[in-house]
Amino acid sequence: MDKSPSNLASCASPIKSSLQTDFTIEVVSTPEIQKWMASIEQQLNEVCSIATEGKLNSEQKLKITNLSRKIGSSVSQMAVLYQSLKQKSRLAINIIDDLKERRDLADQISEIKNTIKDSTGMGNNNSFADMVKKGKNFVRPNNLSSVAIYPVNPLVQSSDETKTIVQKIIRPDELKLHVRGLRKTQNGGVIISTETKEDAEKVKDAVQLSSSGLTTDEPKKRQPRLTVVGVPSSMSDAEVFKCIYEQNVADKFSGISMESFLKDVKLSHKSGRKDAPACNYIIQVSGKIRKALISQERLYINWTSCPVRDFTLVTRCYKCQQYGHAAKTCREPFLSCGHCGEVGHAFSECKKTTESPKCATCTRYSKPNKHKTGDAECPARKIAEYRFINSIDYEGA
The missing domain is CATH 1.20.58 (Methane Monooxygenase Hydroxylase; Chain G, domain 1)
Structure with missing residues (x-):
């Protein structure tokens, strides 16, 4: 050895x-x-x-x-x-x-808080969502009337052309109209928002009496969506909806059966970390079901008490940075930078990250842009939120 x-x-x-x-x-x-x-x-x-x-x-x-x-x-x-x-x-x-x-756990709590803030506008003193809340949890759209105007043949006429024709045949000063907004839509149409139903009827009559090749219709509103915060991830969708009905609807709203409830409720999507013990359900509901659920402020799901809020987040495209659509449906040929606001490169390729941000959305329309793209106080975002909330059928909420 x-x-x-x-x-x-x-x-x-x-x-x-x-x-x-x-x-x-x-x-x-x-x-x-x-x-x-x-x-x-x-x-x-x-x-x-x-x-x-x-x-x-x-x-x-x-x-x-x-x-x-x-x-x-x-x-x-x-x-x-x-x-x-x-x-x-x-x-x-x-x-x-x-x-x-x-x-x-702190990340999960922070995410839940952010979801609640985003869905209710809490935490932003002057945010649009905060101004349109009713009480604590209710979103209240402006009581406006709208008229949708479309070309008889949408394949040969764009929304810009329709807008030009409408502005030629309708004189707000002569008709004493109170117009709150005019926006373009798909299929070559425009939607005019007015203060009263009487104003909307004046717009309809003016279009119908003209020989402009246009037609009018009632704008179709979307069903409201709700955010249910902190739903246990271990539960299946069927179990969650069953608990929502049995523990929150059945006894308090006898006029709503299980069958009609399930018919009027649809899972839009979920948010939150995949490996987290809880997630957020974004559900699409009828106006009647929405009133029944949101009036409680919390939903009881099995052993969990979950805050429920109106879902008011607007979609922003991360290709062109505009509101109202996602990147997968974007028609813009070039990228827009979410930091400097310039067209032609993505944020990851931006060479001006050390400089102050400029809003890409406001830059496009030559508006004041000295803020981050998507900022809560961004005028473009507030307008998008305004349009989003007023495009939903809250049935008198």
Whole structure:
């Protein structure tokens, strides 16, 4: 057996290695350490025996014996320190894991808070969503009337052309109209919003009496959507809807059956982290069901109490940065940067990230743009929110 110092060092090297790596996994177990200590002690004893039998004087033999004992004691202390360090590292790992769980929980709570703020306008003193709330949770659209005007043949006429024709045949000053807005739509049409039904009827009569090749119609409104915050991810959609009905609707609104409830409720989409224990349900409902659910402020789903809010988030395209459509349906040929507002590159390619942001949407229409694209106070976003809320059928909400 090799009794050189290098062999002793090699016996100690696994301990050193384990000290460096125990923060990830336990490299050296206690039985292994005990085995190495016994081996080192045996080798030291052999060194002492050889020294005793050899041609050394008493002082040399005593010196070797004392050195061997010191080595054995040092190895024992090293093992004790290793065990202590290992326990501390385990404690540190447990603390880190606990902090990670707390951080994930904080992220989930933050996401829920943001969802509530986005869906209600809370936290923004002058936000549009805050101004159109009714009470605490109700969104109240402006009580306006609208008229949709379309060309008889939409394939040969654009919305811009329709808008030009309408502005020629209708004189608001002569008809004493109170027009709140005029916007273009698909199929070559425009929608005119007026203060009263009487104003809307004047617009209809003017169009119908003209020989402009236009026709009028009632704008079709969309069903409202609600955000249900913190729904347990472990539940299936069917279980969630069953609980919403049984725990929130059945006893309080006897006129709504389970069949009619399920017919009027549709899952739009979910939001939140995929691995989170809870997510947010965005559901599309009829005006009647919406009133029944949102009047409670919270929905009880199994063992969970979930805040419920009107969903008022407007879609923004991350290709052209405009509101009202998603990137997958965008017709713009070029990208617009969400930071500098320029056309021709994406945010990831922007070379002006150190400069102050400019709103891409407001830049396009030559409006004040000294704010971030999508900012809560962005005029374009407020207009989009205004149009979105007033395009929904809240049935007198």
